[in-house]
Amino acid sequence: MAAKPRWRQVFDAVDRRVAGPVEAGTRSDAFGDLxxxxxxxxxxxxxxxxxxxxxxxxxxxxxxxTDVRRLSEQVAALxxxxxxxxxxxx
Amino acid sequence: MSPSFTPSVVIERVERDVDxxxxxxxxxxxxxxxxxxxxxxxxxxxxxxxxxxxxxxRYRSSDVRFAPPVLIVHSLVSRSYVLDLYPxxxxxxxxxxxxxxxxxxxxxxxxxxxxxxxxxxYADDAIPDAVAAARRAxxxxxxxxxxxxxxxxxxLLTCARHPELPIRNLxxxxxxxxxxxxxxxxxxxxxxxxxPDDIIEPTxxxxxxxxxxxxxxxxxxxxxxxxxxxxxNLWNDEYMEGYQAMGQWTRDHVPFxxxxxxxxxxxxxRRNALMEGTLELGGEPVDxxxxxxxxxxxxxxxxxxxxxxxxxxxxxxxxxxxxxxxxLPAGHVGLVAGRxxxxxxxxxxxxxxxxxxxxx
Numbered sequence: 032m033a034a035k036p037r038w039r040q041v042f043d044a045v046d047r048r049v050a051g052p053v054e055a056g057t058r059s060d061a062f063g064d065l066x067x068x069x070x071x072x073x074x075x076x077x078x079x080x081x082x083x084x085x086x087x088x089x090x091x092x093x094x095x096x097t098d099v100r101r102l103s104e105q106v107a108a109l110x111x112x113x114x115x116x117x118x119x120x121x
Numbered sequence: 122m123s124p125s126f127t128p129s130v131v132i133e134r135v136e137r138d139v140d141x142x143x144x145x146x147x148x149x150x151x152x153x154x155x156x157x158x159x160x161x162x163x164x165x166x167x168x169x170x171x172x173x174x175x176x177x178x179r180y181r182s183s184d185v186r187f188a189p190p191v192l193i194v195h196s197l198v199s200r201s202y203v204l205d206l207y208p209x210x211x212x213x214x215x216x217x218x219x220x221x222x223x224x225x226x227x228x229x230x231x232x233x234x235x236x237x238x239x240x241x242x243y244a245d246d247a248i249p250d251a252v253a254a255a256r257r258a259x260x261x262x263x264x265x266x267x268x269x270x271x272x273x274x275x276x277l278l279t280c281a282r283h284p285e286l287p288i289r290n291l292x293x294x295x296x297x298x299x300x301x302x303x304x305x306x307x308x309x310x311x312x313x314x315x316x317p318d319d320i321i322e323p324t325x326x327x328x329x330x331x332x333x334x335x336x337x338x339x340x341x342x343x344x345x346x347x348x349x350x351x352x353x354n355l356w357n358d359e360y361m362e363g364y365q366a367m368g369q370w371t372r373d374h375v376p377f378x379x380x381x382x383x384x385x386x387x388x389x390x391r392r393n394a395l396m397e398g399t400l401e402l403g404g405e406p407v408d409x410x411x412x413x414x415x416x417x418x419x420x421x422x423x424x425x426x427x428x429x430x431x432x433x434x435x436x437x438x439x440x441x442x443x444x445x446x447x448x449l450p451a452g453h454v455g456l457v458a459g460r461x462x463x464x465x466x467x468x469x470x471x472x473x474x475x476x477x478x479x480x481x
Contacts, residue, residue, distance in 0.1 A: 035353075042349050050342045057338050058305050067314035074319070100323050107233030107325075114173055114234070 141356035148361050152351075159366040162202035164213050166225075170254030174229030177251045179222075179258055180205075180213055186220030187478040189263040189289050192255045193225045194248060194272035197381065198332045200373050201227045204269070204457055206366045212457040212467055219471035221478070224255045224264075226272075231376045236325025238378040240385070241403050244278035252279075252286055263289035265474055269457065270295050270427065274389070277435075280412045282402065290477045291412065292470065293435055294419040295427045295453050298395045302431030305339050307390045317383045326376035333374045339425050367458065396434065410440035417473045419447045419456065419466075426453040447473065 035043070056062055085095045151157045170177040177192075193213075195201040204225065205213040216223045226248065231238065248266075255264050266288050268276030273296025280288055297303055300311075309315045322328050337344065354360040384402075394400035400407040418435040421427075436444035449456060449466045456466050 039349065039353055042346070046342060046346050046349075050340070050346075053341050054339075057341055058308065063308055063312070063314050067309060070315060070319065103233055103324075107236070110234040111237065118172075 144356040169258040185222045189261045190222035190259040194268040196270040215467040236379045239380045248279040263287040265290040267292040297431040321379040325379040329374035409438040412439040415443040424453040
């Protein structure tokens with residue numbers, strides 16, 4: 032088996048030293064809290080942005096992502112009803 | 122002069138390095154441009170049963186030497202082509218080559234219409250109907266059920282809730298049952314930092330990016346070392362084919378239906394209900410000890426997604442007289458794809474199945 036090139040040996044040595052602590056960090060409670068807080072925050076920011084842009088777009092009588100989402104939910108509900116009918120068919 | 126520095130050796134090395142540099146440049150350009158993507162899931166097959174997005178595929182074989190057929194149940198969060206990556210790297214092709222009649226249950230890509238799919242939708246409806254369809258297509262009285270990852274959980278639930286189904290053998294590959302053993306991937310929802318509804322998006326499903334992100338978080342530096350390995354092997358056409366196919370699969374997750382995700386979090390993760398024996402589906406308790414068929418629990422020793430403690434307890438939970446364990450030196454995906462799969466893992470699995478099948 033061919034020996035690993037020098038650069039790869041250096042890379043692996045660094046990786047061995049770094050990977051363990053990084054993995055331990057991502058499994059820590061502090062990291063979990065950070066991810067959860069950032070997740071909720073980004074959702075809230077997104078909702079707020081949507082609310083504001085919705086108001087502006089509706090003023091111009093333009094559809095928004097929320098409108099499209101509602102429509103696709105209605106289509107999905109119709110598809111589910113269709114499926115139920117198909118499943119009931121003998 | 123040292124023998125390793127004779128003129129002929131030096132010329133040979135220079136020629137090799139020049140050749141590799143050319144190949145590296147060509148493969149690098151192709152990779153960056155997204156050209157020469159390997160065609161995945163190419164083994165010839167026919168759809169023998171379909172319901173909505175779910176399809177049951179039967180792979181073509183003129184060399185079926187064993188019965189009953191093997192019905193593979195794939196996970197809900199990834200694409201099933203990992204089991205049939207490309208010629209020379211295909212678990213399905215390996216099983217066919219072992220003389221087995223192979224069916225695969227593919228769930229398709231969930232969307233808004235599938236958001237209401239519960240664990241019961243799979244365990245009580247789709248899988249039992251697929252078992253019936255596979256038996257019809259193969260003209261067999263029984264099937265061997267083989268579940269991979271979360272597909273193994275669904276297979277377990279099906280067997281427990283429907284002991285009347287003619288399941289000859291049950292093979293579980295990297296199947297989590299003790300969700301306390303999956304600390305890393307489930308920590309955020311287990312401890313209530315996030316609830317299912319924080320994660321489920323307006324389509325009603327868990328977006329694939331979240332699934333992918335959760336897997337990445339398990340080994341955050343692995344992507345960088347993969348790029349280092351890619352650079353090291355960029356000249357190697359065979360390596361590139363495997364790398365691109367596997368890379369495509371790892372970025373190709375599918376949405377997890379929201380209702381099934383809620384049950385998974387609330388029952389399997391938070392209450393560890395499979396281990397505690399408190400799982401309820403459709404208002405009825407699920408008792409894994411009702412499973413009586415021979416069971417093979419396949420464990421991947423280097424699995425970081427479903428670590429050993431999460432998958433090990435299967436034989437203690439089922440009621441089978443024969444519940445064996447096969448520990449293999451592989452990672453989660455290495456069980457079914459890659460060089461080690463063809464040489465080590467798949468021969469062990471196929472061997473157990475053929476030993477528990479009849480010659481035809």
